[in-house]
Each structure stands twice: as structure tokens, then as C-alpha cells.
Amino acid sequence: xxxxxxxxxxxxxxxxxxxxxxxxxxxxxxxxxxxxxxxxxxxxxxxxxxxxxxxxxxxxxxxxxxxxxxxxxxxxxxxxxxxxxxxxxxxxxxxxxxxxxxxxxxxxxxxxxxxxxxxxxxxxxxxxxxxxxxxxxxxxxxxxxxxxxxxxxxxxxxxxxxxxxxxxxxxxxxxxxxxxxxxxxxxxxxxxxx
Numbered sequence: 001x002x003x004x005x006x007x008x009x010x011x012x013x014x015x016x017x018x019x020x021x022x023x024x025x026x027x028x029x030x031x032x033x034x035x036x037x038x039x040x041x042x043x044x045x046x047x048x049x050x051x052x053x054x055x056x057x058x059x060x061x062x063x064x065x066x067x068x069x070x071x072x073x074x075x076x077x078x079x080x081x082x083x084x085x086x087x088x089x090x091x092x093x094x095x096x097x098x099x100x101x102x103x104x105x106x107x108x109x110x111x112x113x114x115x116x117x118x119x120x121x122x123x124x125x126x127x128x129x130x131x132x133x134x135x136x137x138x139x140x141x142x143x144x145x146x147x148x149x150x151x152x153x154x155x156x157x158x159x160x161x162x163x164x165x166x167x168x169x170x171x172x173x174x175x176x177x178x179x180x181x182x183x184x185x186x187x188x189x190x191x192x193x194x
Contacts, residue, residue: 003109003123003136011035011127012107016075016097019083024095026073026104029131034157036072036150038124039110043078043086043096051122054147056092064154072150075099077120122146126153129161 006012011028018024028035038055040048055072059065065072072094078086080098087096099105099120110123124146125136134157137149 002111003125003138006109006125006133007135009133010131011037011125011133014104014107016099016104017080019080019087019096019098021080024097027131028127029129031071032129033068034070034129034154035127036070036124036154037108037127038072038074038122038146038150039105039108039120040074040076040122041120043076043082044089047122048076049086049090050144051146052086052092052096053090054144055094055150056090058147058151059093062151064151064158069158070150070154073097075104077102077105124149126150126157128157 013025013027015023015025026035026037036055038051040051042048043052052074055074059072064070074092074094074096075098076083076096077099079100083096083098086092097104104110105120108123108125111121121138123136123138126134126149128134135153137146139145
């Protein structure tokens, strides 16, 4: 099973240590808030730092991320100690979790990245407020695509929420048709798809 098979299903719950070593449990759908769950290969590396900072900046600057409209969570196989240094150095404002035992990677079916050279692929999941995996982006080399992908999806989920309840099936169909498609290639996505 690959991460693609998770799309349209309930997202797995996992408990991992955060950057302070405290257990942090991800329970999709618990608070009715969409989750952007991004897996990245290595804290402190160039691409991972850029990606993590883009999410930090989006939380501060973009309306769709504000007022508890979304939860952003980063996960890598780095130790708690390394995560703490990374979070403090980059002033990250969201949970960053340590997955040294690959528990979350296994639960979310995230493979290795960079043709097997990295223990983690760079994969970002969009989980809606009901706890369902709506889409995912696998683009290990294109770290810049992930926050854009999440922004577009959060906008779609917000619109879906605003549509009258009279015809939720139509709203879901429209959102899915307008949403960016999942990709498993590591080529940069076109601006139209992000």
C-alpha cells in the first residue's frame, strides 16, 4: 500500500514526541480543523529549512491559515534534540515531531525520498476537518510546492464549508474538480496545478 491509497480514507492517528520530548498525538477530525501534515527528510538541510519556514510564514501571513483555520504539523526522522535546535533556530510556530522509529512514516505509507537516498520522502497530506485524507503531494525535490499546495487546498476546504448544506455532494464534487491533483513525480508542479 502506498500513500495514494490513503486518499479518501480516515487519516491514521499517531503519537510521536514533539521537539520538547513530550508526546503529541495527532487525532485527525477531533477538533473539526483541517490538518496539513508534512513529512520532510532532514531538519536543518537547505530544502527542509526552506519548506519549514514557508509554512511558518504562511501561518503568520496568509488569512486561510489564521484563526485556527488549519493545523500545520511537520514530521521528520530526526531526534528530539535535533528537532528542538531546528525549531528554535528557525522560530517555527507549529508542532514539529520526531519519528525516529518511522511509526508515522509507516502509518502514512511514506517511502524513501530522492530515489532511496533519503530515509523520508517529502510528502504533504491534506486532512479535512472530518479526518479524511483529501489529497497529498509527493515532491521531494520541489520543497517550494508544498506550502502552495496546502494554501490552495485550504482555500478549497474553506469554500466547501461556506456552501449551503442543501447540496453537500455538489459542493464536494466542485471542490474536488477545482483542487490540485496529487502527484508522485518529483518534477516541479506547474503554476496552474498549485
